[in-house]
Amino acid sequence: MSGLAARGKLIVVGVPNDPIQLNAFPLVFGGRSIYGSLTGTPIEGEDTLAFSVLENIRPMIETVPLEQAADAYARMMQGKARFRMVLVTKDGAARSGQNAR
Numbered sequence: 001m002s003g004l005a006a007r008g009k010l011i012v013v014g015v016p017n018d019p020i021q022l023n024a025f026p027l028v029f030g031g032r033s034i035y036g037s038l039t040g041t042p043i044e045g046e047d048t049l050a051f052s053v054l055e056n057i058r059p060m061i062e063t064v065p066l067e068q069a070a071d072a073y074a075r076m077m078q079g080k081a082r083f084r085m086v087l088v089t090k091d092g093a094a095r096s097g098q099n100a101r
Helices: 023-030 044-052 066-077
Strands: 009-012 032-036 061-065 085-086 094-096
Touching: 061 066, 066 085
Parallel strands: 009 032, 061 085
Antiparallel strands: 085 094
């Protein structure tokens, strides 16, 4: 929390298995806040993309041949996918997405 600017927001978009523990001091004295969202707002998505371009941040992906889509989906549903799953066709085109569907 202390890494956030004054009046900064921490947006929790993933649900960890363990409880989140934090010190309330930075919340109270820095005017910081925490809230949860399934995906964030459209503006937050735009801000995130702009930040990733500014800082040259690239996603970590795992490519899987399209013919193995069912296996990739099963791995994702079992929590065994380490990164974003990307299905790749024989001609090299990718179908990107959070889900391997």
